[in-house]
Amino acid sequence: MIGLIWLCLAYVLSQFFRAFLAVLSTVLEQDVGASAQTLATASSMWFLSFAIMQLPVGWALDRIGPRRTVSVLLLIGCGGGAAVFALAQAPWQISAAMFLIGIGCAPALMSSYYIFAREYPPARFATLAALMLGMGSVGNLVASYPTAVAAELIGWRGTLATLAGLSLVVAVGLFFTVRDPERHSSDLKGSVLDLLKMPVMWLILPMMAVSYAPSGAIRGLWIGPYLRDVFGLETNQIGQATLMMGVAMIAGTLVYGPLDRIVKSRKWPIAAGGVGTAAALTAIILRIDMSPALSTLLMAAIGFLGGYFPVIIAHGRAFFPTHLVGRGVTMMNLFGIGGVGLTQFATGEVYGSLSPSGAGGAYAMIFLFLAITTALGTTIYLFSRDSLD
Numbered sequence: 600m601i602g603l604i605w606l607c608l609a610y611v612l613s614q615f616f617r618a619f620l621a622v623l624s625t626v627l628e629q630d631v632g633a634s635a636q637t638l639a640t641a642s643s644m645w646f647l648s649f650a651i652m653q654l655p656v657g658w659a660l661d662r663i664g665p666r667r668t669v670s671v672l673l674l675i676g677c678g679g680g681a682a683v684f685a686l687a688q689a690p691w692q693i694s695a696a697m698f699l700i701g702i703g704c705a706p707a708l709m710s711s712y713y714i715f716a717r718e719y720p721p722a723r724f725a726t727l728a729a730l731m732l733g734m735g736s737v738g739n740l741v742a743s744y745p746t747a748v749a750a751e752l753i754g755w756r757g758t759l760a761t762l763a764g765l766s767l768v769v770a771v772g773l774f775f776t777v778r779d780p781e782r783h784s785s786d787l788k789g790s791v792l793d794l795l796k797m798p799v800m801w802l803i804l805p806m807m808a809v810s811y812a813p814s815g816a817i818r819g820l821w822i823g824p825y826l827r828d829v830f831g832l833e834t835n836q837i838g839q840a841t842l843m844m845g846v847a848m849i850a851g852t853l854v855y856g857p858l859d860r861i862v863k864s865r866k867w868p869i870a871a872g873g874v875g876t877a878a879a880l881t882a883i884i885l886r887i888d889m890s891p892a893l894s895t896l897l898m899a900a901i902g903f904l905g906g907y908f909p910v911i912i913a914h915g916r917a918f919f920p921t922h923l924v925g926r927g928v929t930m931m932n933l934f935g936i937g938g939v940g941l942t943q944f945a946t947g948e949v950y951g952s953l954s955p956s957g958a959g960g961a962y963a964m965i966f967l968f969l970a971i972t973t974a975l976g977t978t979i980y981l982f983s984r985d986s987l988d
Contacts, residue, residue, distance in 0.1 A: 602777035603828070606665075607734050608709045608769050609673055612762070614738030615746075616677065617645055617815065618698075618845070621823035622746045622838050623755050626843060630755070633690040635824040640949030641694040642820045645815040646940030650933045654791060656706045657929030661922070664779030665710035665796040674770035676703020681763035685756045691714035699856030703766070708735065709929050710777070716916060716924040729856025730907035736852065739818065739845035742923060747838030789923045791930050791977060802983035803915050806873065807931050808938035809976030813876050813969045815939035815941065816946060817898055818844050824950075830891040830956035840895045847899035851906025865914040868907060868986040873977030875904040880970035887966075888959045908935060917986035942969070 620627070620638050627633040632686065633641070652672075659668040682701030687693045715727045749758045794800060822841055826832040832840070856870070859865040879900045886893055912931050919927035946965045953961035 600778070602666075602773070603711060603731075605715075605772040605776050605791070606669065606707065607731060609669060609707040609773060610711070610731065610735030611738035611741070612677055612766060612769060613674070613707040614736050615742045615762070616681075616700045616704055616738075617642075617649075618739050618819050618841070619742040619746050620697075621820050621841055621882060622752060622834065622855045624820070624823040625827060625834050625837075626750060626755055627686065631687055631690055631693065633693055635820075635828075636947045636951040637690040638693075638822055638824075639871065639943050639950065641690070641697045642697040642816075643940045643943035643947065644694045645701040645704075646819075646936050646943060648698045649705045650937030650940055652705035653700050653709070653929040653936070654926070656709060657791065657926035660706070660713045660825070660925030660929065662708065663720065664782075665706070665713055666774065666779050668779040669706040669710040670770045670774035673703045673766060674704050676700055676705070677766035678703070678763050678770065681759050685759035685763060690751065695792055696887070708732070709925075709932055711910065712928045713925050714780060716928060717921075720953070721917065725859050725910050725913035726856045728913060729852050729906075730854055730871050731851050732909050733853045735857070736845065736849040738849070739848060740842060743841035743845050744835070744838035747834045750834070767952065775969070780851035785798065789920065789926075791926050794927055795921060797918060799918050799984050800915060802979055803911065804931070804934050806869065806976045806980035807911055807915070807934040809870075810905065810911055810938070811908055811935045812938045812942040813880060813973055814844075814848055814902045815936075815968065816942045816965075817847065817931040818902060819939070820884060820943065821946065821962070822898055824895070825962045825965075826891055829888050829962060830894075832891060836891075840891075843895055844899045844902045848902035848906060851903035852909065853906075854903075855910050859913065863987060864985055865910055865917075865987060866980075867894070869911050869914065870977060870981055872904045873973055873980065876901055877970050877974045877977065879904060880973065881965050885964050885968050887963045911935075914983075914986050942972070 620642055624638055676699050680696045684696035711731050712728055715724055823837050826837050826840055858868045880898050883897045915931050949964050950961050953964055
């Protein structure tokens with residue numbers, strides 16, 4: 600279906616916009632005075648606006664359909680936000696642009712997940728979701744070394760202006776190619792509150808909230824300032840490190856996708872990923888300033904081990920009634936992306952309070968925060984009920 604190809608392109612843009620700040624951190628500080636703490640706020644603006652939009656996006660998917668939902672928001676949010684970013688003269692304008700871009704990216708992945716949930720067998724959801732996530736994560740790779748090269752060739756403003764134009768093209772393509780699934784019976788009522796009343800979700804949602812936070816926060820921002828401040832790496836070297844982590848994130852997603860059907864469980868691969876992520880974060884803390892190569896490998900391991908995002912959505916989706924699938928998957932995405940947004944706010948404050956006393960110590964505390972929250976979410980999740988369609 601050609602519409603799914605355009606949805607994949609929309610998700611490529613979404614992956615790019617959540618991750619490119621790490622590569623441009625040095626030039627943005629030089630040109631507009633955006634410090635690492637300021638960029639953490641800007642990054643959190645993307646994740647928080649993205650999360651806030653999940654509830655209205657879920658309603659729109661169920662009531663309006665994905666075609667108009669994703670094309671209109673992408674046009675206004677990503678196209679307009681990238682244009683604002685390209686013209687930014689002050690740090691607050693970068694934050695405003697990222698907030699707008701987050702709104703535009705909000706329906707990209709969930710629109711495809713909605714179509715998978717409505718038109719494909721439930722047992723195939725995790726595999727299809729992981730495949731879409733993996734292919735769309737090409738945007739994560741483009742937001743690494745290629746972005747560093749583009750910034751050198753045409754400048755960061757030219758790069759963002761180009762992305763504004765690409766967003767326009769993709770929005771038009773979506774409008775003319777995406778096909779809305781057949782509407783469900785209109786006499787079936789319900790809301791997100793009905794989903795939140797389900798006890799089975801109470802032990803899954805905390806894990807959802809920490810599932811993407813380590814890789815999202817590190818790849819989205821902290822890998823850049825950390826490698827620059829602690830090891831003195833330059834933009835191209837940071838671009839190469841982010842590329843390695845991005846590849847690992849894609850590989851992890853593709854490995855986790857079919858794993859539930861192989862091991863006959865969704866719960867235990869996810870739990871193992873949470874434990875492994877916490878362990879890798881702890882290893883970075885213990886070797887915080889020892890070797891840039893080792894730190895990069897450990898951050899790549901975090902990206903790989905945290906690739907269970909689509910599987911945990913499949914875990915929760917198994918309990919959703921059909922007429923609330925749109926609101927269900929977007930509710931879970933709200934917790935996942937919102938968790939990253941809150942994490943970026945918190946880690947920005949950690950960095951701001953500790954950076955004067957030494958860069959290594961500040962980043963160690965950031966990784967410690969991520970390790971503790973991941974461990975807490977995983978511990979709660981261990982008591983959840985497994986699902987396998």
